[in-house]
Amino acid sequence: MTQSKQLMGRAFIYSLLLGFAIIYLAPLYVMLVTSFKDIEEIRTGNILALPNTLNFSAWSKAWSTACTGGDCHGLAPYFWNSIRIVVPSLVISTLIGALNGYVLAQWQFKGSNFLFGALLLGCFIPFQVILLPMAKLLAWVGLANTVPGLVSVHVIYGVAFTTLFFRNYYVAIPNELVRAARLDGAGFFAIFWHVFLPMSTPIFVVTVIWQFTQIWNDFLFGVVYSGPGTQPITVALNNLVNTSVGGKQYNVDMAAAIIAALPTLVVYLLAGKYFVRGLTAGAVKG
Amino acid sequence: MGAINIQNLTKSYADTQVLKGINLDINNGEFLILVGPSGCGKSTLMNCIAGLEEITSGDLFIGDDNVTELSPAERDIAMVFQSYALYPTMSVARNISFGLEMRKYPKHEIEATVQEVAKLLQIEHLLNRKPSQLSGGQRQRVAMGRALARSPRVFLFDEPLSNLDAKLRVEMRTEIKKLHKRLGTTIVYVTHDQVEAMTLADRIAVMKDGVVQQFSSPYEIYNDPANRFVADFMGSPSMNFVDCVVFNDKLVIESAGQRDELPIPNSEALQASGLENVILGLRPEMITEPKPYKESTYITHMQLAVQVTEPTGPDTLAFGEWNQQEIQARLSPEIGVQAENHSTIDIQVDTSKAVLFHPKSGERI
Incomplete structure (x- = not known):
């Protein structure tokens, strides 16, 4: 009796913690998956969906060719x-x-x-x-x-x-x-x-x-x-x-x-x- | 070499004068104890000797050198602190060698000294440990080792044993005394423990409120105190103090409903003072069960109504009243057992070592 009660309490605590962790990490997840998608996929797909292919082009563009104001040498x-x-x-x-x-x-x-x-x-x-x-x-x-x-x-x-x-x-x-x-x-x-x-x-x-x-x-x-x-x-x-x-x-x-x-x-x-x-x-x- | 001469030393913080003109002459190789209640200025005086506190006025000589203006490092002294103050990130060996390292001793000499000191203090097996891995007693030894390594002219000990448990404290006390006998270096040692003071010192300076009350040998301090404060502070259990009326050069005591008269030594001084009331100071061990072999002119037999007894093992302290003031007698354990339960017992009072104090000033008569 007490054991199952304890177990339930545990389960409740862990699910609560897990829930908050997800809320906290969700933006990072969205950023990560979005950075690997191309524009077309972003426009048509679900924001939470995993990318179809791992596409690093956005990363290399952000690093070396994206335009920041006037010049275009990336970050x-x-x-x-x-x-x-x-x-x-x-x-x-x-x-x-x-x-x-x-x-x-x-x-x-x-x-x-x-x-x-x-x-x-x-x-x-x-x-x-x-x-x-x-x-x-x-x-x-x-x-x-x-x-x-x-x-x-x-x-x-x-x-x-x-x-x-x-x-x-x-x-x-x-x-x-x-x-x-x-x-x-x-x-x-x-x-x-x-x-x-x-x-x-x-x-x-x-x-x-x-x-x-x-x-x-x-x-x-x-x-x-x-x-x-x-x-x-x-x-x-x-x-x-x-x-x-x-x-x-x-x-x-x-x-x-x-x-x-x-x-x-x-x-x-x-x-x-x-x-x-x-x-x-x-x-x-x- | 390591003689210390303190002349008219004063120390003030803002408006408060902490040390009020200290004069002490400490011989080379002497073991001096500074003792007194907390706040009496004994630690400040030690810090002044060490150079950790600036002196407000006066002079300080070590050997023939006036060191008043010198930094702590230049004074050639070493100190053992109450908290040991071991460098927590350094090994025991480096703790001991740090002073030599700072003074740029050659490496092989440092190593040899560390080994020598470690052997002397029996801490060779601890040399590679960190202070946090040591017990209290071991830390104490390392702190002493650090002081020994430089073979300074003077050692300063600032309540070094107060963080140890009772048994270890007695052990280390003996060890410090042995060490002093062996090295023969001048030691100035601060404590508030009067037992430590009595057992270790060649001479004791009893301090109160920034003034040295008495500066003499343990024997003299105990048997011939300069004033009521010294008499009270030194000795455990402490001295009995009883207000008495003077009658025919004797002191009147009322005890257990009877009136007795105690003879006192040096009654000329009492006559000369012309006082009619004095404070009698008498140590508990002078009030005992009757001991026939001790008869003399200063022995008085009387009775004591015992209120409480405290057995200490070797003897039993019995509390009673003289002239409505509490006194302690020191009885043998056997008599102590009989004296329980509010009984009235026969006692013998030995006044050969009685001391008298002025009822107002507390000075010796």
Whole structure:
């Protein structure tokens, strides 16, 4: 009696979970199958139907020949633009965040808590507010419409978050470690390098995933601060979808969207296990 | 070499003065214990010696060098922390060698030192493990190994045993004492445990509110306390304090409905003070069952109405009242069994080591 009741409960839970998983994954499924169909099949067939043949032409078109606004080189050049923007932004903002967090958590000075509070405020400033002043500033220092300009915007905006992550991670580590290392003759950077960095893997993974996703998916900064040759892939995707040369090419749009989203997906799949672990690490350690 | 000389050291945070003019002269090779209740400034003083906290005023010498302005690394000291503070990502061997590595010792010398230290502390089989794979006692050893490796002029121990369970604590205590005998290096050791202080120290500095109350040998601290605070803090169970009226150079005690007069040593000082009321300080082991072989002028026989007994094994503590104030007597277990159930028993009071305190200031008379 109780056993069958339990079994029913189980079945209910699993079917519920399965139902939600399907709802969540349905758009991805539609995108995938559509990207492998040709226009004719899309127009006549069912949106949920599997493609008749695996047709990669939409993918190669999206990658190398689709038109994004004026020119027709596909997403490829913009994909590399995004890489050139994301990698330095990610590395610089993460390293600065780690160093900031290390100082704010372990080398408290007069006003350090105030400084941390001020930095935190940076997490809550909406993008739109800083658009104009930042554009002025970039023009003034001669970085408007350049990759370094966009990188510095992402770094400045990201440092608030990365600092928060690292500070909260390092604050759980007893200050006696720093004291012990100082007595051992290690200086500020030696302690950071030998003692703190080696135990920071979980929080690095969290920060990297967070920053990668944020910067890769950014559209607003990308569209405002980039020039014609430095647009990130999100902007190019928008242009590609909005450029219509004789009818909507849904298959190309879908393939392009998947290409644009793929890197974040890969990063999450590779490091996602650490993500959840890292987010809770501080809480468990106490 | 490792002598420490502290002159007029003060330490303030904003408006609060935590250390109020500390003067200590610690000989080379001496085992000094800083003891006191929490918040007395003992850990701050140790951090000042280590250089981890800046000194507000005063001077600090190690050997012949004025180290007041030197960084922790330049002072040639090593410290064992309460939480051990082992580097979690490094192996035991690297934990021990890190200080040498930072000081750029040659590689073969580092390896030899690690082996030597590991052998001394019997942790050779643990060298490749991470701190998280060690038990509390093993971590304690590694923390000591890290301090030993550099053979510094001074060791600082900051409550090193307080995270261990009672049995291990006693074991490690003995081991630290042996280690000190063997190395002969100056040790400054902070604790709030007065038993640890008594057992380990060559000399004890008892602190309260940022002031050294007394700085002398364990024997003197125990038998000749400078004031009521020291007398109360050192010793377990702690000293009995009873307000008494002075009568003919003797102290009047009412116990079990009777009036007795206790003779006291050094009655000249009491006369000179002219006080009519004093606080009598008498350790529990001086109030016992009658022991005929101990007769002397300072022995008084009287009675005690026992309210509660606490057997500790080797002896039994009996609680009664003198002048309506609670006192403890230390009875043999056999007498302790009889003393149960609110009985009144014969006791003998030995006042040869009684100490008297001023009723207001708490200072010794």
